[in-house]
Amino acid sequence: MGEIQRGGSRGGRGGFRGGRGGSLDRGGRGGFRGSSDRGGRGGFRGGRGGSDRGGFRGGSDRGGFRGGRGGSDRGGFRGGRGGSDRGGRGGFRNSGRDGFKGGKDNEDSFKKSEENNNQSTTVKKTNNKRSADDLDDNIDTTWKKQKYDVDPNNEFENSDIETNEGNDDKKTKKQPKPPRKTPKQKNLGDLDPSIEFMSKENQAIMFTRKNAEFLKLNTSNATSFKESHFIEPKDDIEDLSNFIKSLHPLLHTYPDRKKYKVQNGAPLVIIATCSATRAIGISKVLSEFNIFTKVGLYFAKHKKIEEHTEVLNNYPVRIIVGTPNRLLKLVENGSLKLKGSVLVQGDKKQQSQNALIETDEETRYLIVDKSFKTLKGEDLFRISGSDFFEFFDKSCKELVLSGKMKVSMV
Numbered sequence: 086m087g088e089i090q091r092g093g094s095r096g097g098r099g100g101f102r103g104g105r106g107g108s109l110d111r112g113g114r115g116g117f118r119g120s121s122d123r124g125g126r127g128g129f130r131g132g133r134g135g136s137d138r139g140g141f142r143g144g145s146d147r148g149g150f151r152g153g154r155g156g157s158d159r160g161g162f163r164g165g166r167g168g169s170d171r172g173g174r175g176g177f178r179n180s181g182r183d184g185f186k187g188g189k190d191n192e193d194s195f196k197k198s199e200e201n202n203n204q205s206t207t208v209k210k211t212n213n214k215r216s217a218d219d220l221d222d223n224i225d226t227t228w229k230k231q232k233y234d235v236d237p238n239n240e241f242e243n244s245d246i247e248t249n250e251g252n253d254d255k256k257t258k259k260q261p262k263p264p265r266k267t268p269k270q271k272n273l274g275d276l277d278p279s280i281e282f283m284s285k286e287n288q289a290i291m292f293t294r295k296n297a298e299f300l301k302l303n304t305s306n307a308t309s310f311k312e313s314h315f316i317e318p319k320d321d322i323e324d325l326s327n328f329i330k331s332l333h334p335l336l337h338t339y340p341d342r343k344k345y346k347v348q349n350g351a352p353l354v355i356i357a358t359c360s361a362t363r364a365i366g367i368s369k370v371l372s373e374f375n376i377f378t379k380v381g382l383y384f385a386k387h388k389k390i391e392e393h394t395e396v397l398n399n400y401p402v403r404i405i406v407g408t409p410n411r412l413l414k415l416v417e418n419g420s421l422k423l424k425g426s427v428l429v430q431g432d433k434k435q436q437s438q439n440a441l442i443e444t445d446e447e448t449r450y451l452i453v454d455k456s457f458k459t460l461k462g463e464d465l466f467r468i469s470g471s472d473f474f475e476f477f478d479k480s481c482k483e484l485v486l487s488g489k490m491k492v493s494m495v
Contacts, residue, residue, distance in 0.1 A: 272460050275366030278324040280495035281456035285312040288494045295466055299474040314485050316450070316493040325370055328495065329354060329404070332450050336403050338377040340446070344438055346429040350397030351422040352381065353446070356406040357476070358454040359468040361386045364406045367454070374404055383407030383415060394420040401427075409472035416480040423449055423480055423490070449490040451481055456495060 283291075289310045297307035322328045329336060336354060339347050358364050361384040368380045381402045383393050390411070397420040405412075405421075415421035426447040428439045439446075453473075458464050465473060484490035 272362065274457055274459075275362050276369060277366070277457065278326060278370040279456070280318060280323065280325050280328055282318055282320075283455075283494055285315045285317050288312075288315040288317070288492070292492065292494065295470065296474055296477070299466075299470045300478060308482070308486075310485070310492075313488075314492055316491045318493075318495060325367070325495070326373065328493075329371065329374070329452075333444065335444050336378075337374050339401065339403070340428070340442060340444065345442060345446075346431070346435075347401040348422060348427055348429050349399055349401050350420050351425075351427040352402045352405045352449075353427060354404045354450045354452065355412065355423070356404070356452045356454060357409050357412065357465070357473055358406060358457065359408070359463070359465040360384075360459070361408065363454065363457055364408065367406045371404065371406075378403045381405035381407075383411045383421075385411055390414055390418075394418055397421055409469050409476040413472070413476040413479065416476070423484065447489065449484060451477075451485075451490055451492045453492065453494040 289312050292315070293307065293310045296302070296310070297304070300307075302308075316332070318328050319331065322331060333353055339345075356364075356367060358367060364382055364384050368375070368382055371380050374380055379400075379402065381396070381404070383405060384407055393411070393415060397415065407415075412421065416423060426439070428442070428446050430436050430439065454465055456464075459468070481490055481492075485492060
């Protein structure tokens with residue numbers, strides 16, 4: 086197929102299916118559908134345009150398949166539109182240079198690309214942030230726990246699932262409060278008023294053996310106590326209250342205060358027991374002695390030793406009940422007075438008045454609460470035997486040997 090001229094002024098078309106020609110000033114289409122001088126459309130299906138366009142469907146310096154319209158210096162596959170010196174857009178439908186399907190120009194393409202990018206980001210954001218109105222009414226939004234088939238022989242799998250279920254229960258359900266500690270069982274023996282009868286002979290033998298055992302004394306160093314050092318209850322006395330009454334006639338009250346003055350912290354009767362609860366029980370058993378006087382309680386619980394010391398230094402007392410360790414500390418700090426008469430001697434006139442008193446206000450009585458046993462079957466010697474004999478050795482032994490103190494194991 087040859088070149089066909091359509092007039093001298095516009096030039097002609099050349100090549101296979103050459104383009105239309107015009108004047109020499111405008112040039113025609115050359116190449117395959119291309120023109121001359123104008124560098125019209127060249128290549129396969131060359132496009133329209135001015136000079137400097139070439140390539141397939143492009144002018145010179147613009148080569149590429151299906152080149153678009155425009156001026157010089159544009160290229161790429163499907164180059165976009167543009168004027169001279171604008172260096173149109175290229176890329177895959179994008180702004181810039183040298184690409185596929187370039188746009189119209191730089192500024193327009195930049196705006197469009199920004200709009201496209203903004204649109205894409207807003208779409209992503211809106212897709213991610215869906216409101217409750219966007220949800221379908223038929224969608225079940227509640228979370229359902231999945232059940233898994235568990236192999237009973239797989240220990241690791243079972244342990245994991247049990248752990249997870251436990252965590253879910255903690256979040257959804259309130260954990261039950263731990264059970265309260267079972268209250269300590271009360272020993273009804275704390276209020277037991279009965280006493281155990283032991284003869285003076287048996288008391289002397291037992292006391293001598295226990296004293297050497299707990300103080301770790303040899304036979305040569307051990308003290309041998311006599312029957313005269315002890316008191317035994319009478320046959321008709323079966324309770325502690327009546328036994329104490331038999332020791333002294335004025336233990337429930339003080340001597341005539343107009344004539345006699347009693348020392349503070351100088352008791353006549355000292356009851357040694359193994360525990361605080363038993364000491365409280367004994368004070369209740371001896372409630373009739375709390376009318377005109379007060380039974381003193383001395384043990385480590387509830388009160389500090391400073392409080393006990395203050396009470397003994399400021400108030401007289403006839404009967405005290407306590408644990409051996411606390412009694413020893415009170416004797417050592419001087420607040421508990423076990424030696425001498427309980428009466429204040431004062432001047433000669435007072436001393437002569439004290440000599441007229443009919444009751445014995447000097448002899449002390451140490452009562453050992455041997456018969457009481459705890460719920461575990463433990464007695465005073467089993468629980469605090471070492472403390473008791475330490476208290477006895479440091480505070481009472483000299484008085485017992487001199488006859489100024491009597492011991493009774495009941």
